[in-house]
Amino acid sequence: xxxxxxxxxxxxxxxxxxxxxxxxxxxxxxxxxxxxxxxxxxxxxxxxxxxxxxxxxxxxxxxxxxxxxxxxxxxxxxxxxxxxxxxxxxxxxxxxxxxxxxxxxxxxxxxxxxxxxxxxxxxxxxxxxxxxxxxxxxxxxxxxxxxxxxxxxxxxxxxxxxxxxxxxxxxxxxxxxxxxxxxxxxxxxxxxxxxxxxxxxxxxxxxxxxxxxxxxxx
Amino acid sequence: xxxxxxxxxxxxxxxxxxxxxxxxxxxxxxxxxxxxxxxxxxxxxxxxxxxxxxxxxxxxxxxxxxxxxxxxxxxxxxxxxxxxxxxxxxxxxxxxxxxxxxxxxxxxxxxxxxxxxxxxxxxxxxxxxxxxxxxxxxxxxxxxxxxxxxxxxxxxxxxxxxxxxxxxxxxxxxxxxxxxxxxxxxxxxxxxxxxxxxxxxxxxxxxxxxxxxxxxxxxxxxxxxxxxxxxxxxxxxxxxxxxxxxxxxxxxxxxxxxxxx
Ligand SMILES: Nc1ncnc2c1ncn2[C@@H]1O[C@H](COP(=O)(O)OP(=O)(O)OP(=O)(O)O)[C@@H](O)[C@H]1O
Ligand SMILES: [Mg+2]
Numbered sequence: 001x002x003x004x005x006x007x008x009x010x011x012x013x014x015x016x017x018x019x020x021x022x023x024x025x026x027x028x029x030x031x032x033x034x035x036x037x038x039x040x041x042x043x044x045x046x047x048x049x050x051x052x053x054x055x056x057x058x059x060x061x062x063x064x065x066x067x068x069x070x071x072x073x074x075x076x077x078x079x080x081x082x083x084x085x086x087x088x089x090x091x092x093x094x095x096x097x098x099x100x101x102x103x104x105x106x107x108x109x110x111x112x113x114x115x116x117x118x119x120x121x122x123x124x125x126x127x128x129x130x131x132x133x134x135x136x137x138x139x140x141x142x143x144x145x146x147x148x149x150x151x152x153x154x155x156x157x158x159x160x161x162x163x164x165x166x167x168x169x170x171x172x173x174x175x176x177x178x179x180x181x182x183x184x185x186x187x188x189x190x191x192x193x194x195x196x197x198x199x200x201x202x203x204x205x206x207x208x209x210x211x212x213x214x215x216x217x218x
Numbered sequence: 219x220x221x222x223x224x225x226x227x228x229x230x231x232x233x234x235x236x237x238x239x240x241x242x243x244x245x246x247x248x249x250x251x252x253x254x255x256x257x258x259x260x261x262x263x264x265x266x267x268x269x270x271x272x273x274x275x276x277x278x279x280x281x282x283x284x285x286x287x288x289x290x291x292x293x294x295x296x297x298x299x300x301x302x303x304x305x306x307x308x309x310x311x312x313x314x315x316x317x318x319x320x321x322x323x324x325x326x327x328x329x330x331x332x333x334x335x336x337x338x339x340x341x342x343x344x345x346x347x348x349x350x351x352x353x354x355x356x357x358x359x360x361x362x363x364x365x366x367x368x369x370x371x372x373x374x375x376x377x378x379x380x381x382x383x384x385x386x387x388x389x390x391x392x393x394x395x396x397x398x399x400x401x402x403x404x405x406x407x408x409x410x411x412x413x414x415x416x417x418x419x420x421x422x423x424x425x426x427x428x429x430x431x432x433x434x435x436x437x438x439x440x441x442x443x444x445x446x447x448x449x450x451x452x453x454x455x456x457x458x459x460x461x462x463x464x465x466x467x468x469x470x471x472x473x474x475x476x477x478x479x
């Protein structure tokens with residue numbers, strides 16, 4: 001049933017997939033962090049012509065499956081003349097999808113800094129920029145870290161969806177090896193083991209982050 | 219008589235349909251210690267917040283040091299103040315809040331040095347020296363490297379006073395600075411205020427429910443009710459011989475609640 005020789009034989013090919021999976025997660029995370037910040041700022045805008053479209057787009061993206069969005073990016077955008085490579089489409093899909101979640105984390109993090117902090121900053125005559133950089137952001141970020149980390153672990157576990165748009169990430173590599181040899185147990189078990197091996201320590205690390213940042217600074 | 223440092227002229231302020239301040243006018247002389255008393259909701263906090271530019275006015279005008287606070291001159295007329303003007307005006311005014319509002323991620327010392335360093339470009343060594351003097355004045359020098367969370371309420375409030383003093387404001391606003399404190403911690407904060415009143419020529423506006431302290435501290439008392447000044451005068455007169463019925467009723471209630479006046 002379980003063939004160790006086969007395991008050793010397919011490791012190099014799966015390792016290529018691991019590299020792509022990790023790249024996709026890291027790039028997706030970076031996009032989610034930056035685009036999420038932009039989205040959070042846009043949704044706080046005083047101008048409703050900025051606030052509403054971004055709010056609507058965010059709700060739309062969160063209300064539809066990532067897989068559908070990936071199909072749009074990869075199979076439908078080319079009809080509109082926008083041709084993306086599988087990896088680029090995948091990373092954008094992951095990043096933008098998760099940006100709608102990180103934006104919410106930023107938003108609550110910022111809203112949770114009390115009004116008194118803004119007022120105290122004004123009373124000592126700090127500029128708006130100084131208030132953000134010295135007072136608000138340093139207090140808003142620590143409580144955000146566990147929630148952000150949680151989303152990035154989820155994103156990591158969703159990277160196999162990129163297989164649907166032909167990205168040769170781990171799942172896709174495993175599937176192609178399996179199809180080729182008509183042997184599914186080893187490749188699929190190895191994929192599961194890899195995700196477990198990364199996720200479990202990440203979750204343990206996350207629990208520690210939560211403990212570290214849970215006691216309110218205030 | 220010297221020119222007033224604060225002139226409030228016909229100021230009105232509403233929250234939604236609710237008019238909190240109604241055509242309010244009064245002046246404050248330089249160096250004057252003014253106590254603002256009155257029932258809850260009478261607008262005392264609102265007038266301090268307006269002076270600190272935390273709350274806009276809906277009508278009338280305010281002059282601080284002969285300059286308009288919420289307006290600025292432009293092409294010979296007064297227009298609504300922009301952020302640069304407000305920034306300039308704020309440098310003259312400091313405020314201490316009921317709930318301290320210290321910056322929890324900064325040490326006691328950093329709380330005090332932040333404003334001089336960021337808004338005046340004071341070099342760090344000089345800002346530290348100034349902050350240590352102020353912390354010594356409020357009896358908190360030995361806690362300079364601690365975080366606010368490690369302090370008692372009274373200690374926090376004394377740090378907050380030092381922080382507000384660090385920009386050397388001409389005018390200090392105190393909004394019920396002891397009412398969030400346990401009774402045994404009130405006195406240490408009041409002592410700092412007494413010291414400031416005795417040793418500096420700052421103009422001080424104090425909102426308080428501590429009538430006894432208002433009596434000792436102030437040169438003049440304003441009694442507010444319903445967004446208007448009902449009565450004003452020297453503390454001896456207001457507390458021992460109030461003329462207006464509403465003032466009398468208010469003070470009777472205070473005495474009935476067990477306060478000494
Ligand atoms: N941001 C706001 N929005 C709506 N109403 C407000 C706001 N701030 C104050 N008010 C109302 O304005 C009135 C005056 O408030 P203010 O805080 O100035 O009273 P106060 O004299 O300081 O009372 P207290 O002694 O209870 O502190 C109150 O009725 C209050 O509910
Ligand atoms: Mg009040």
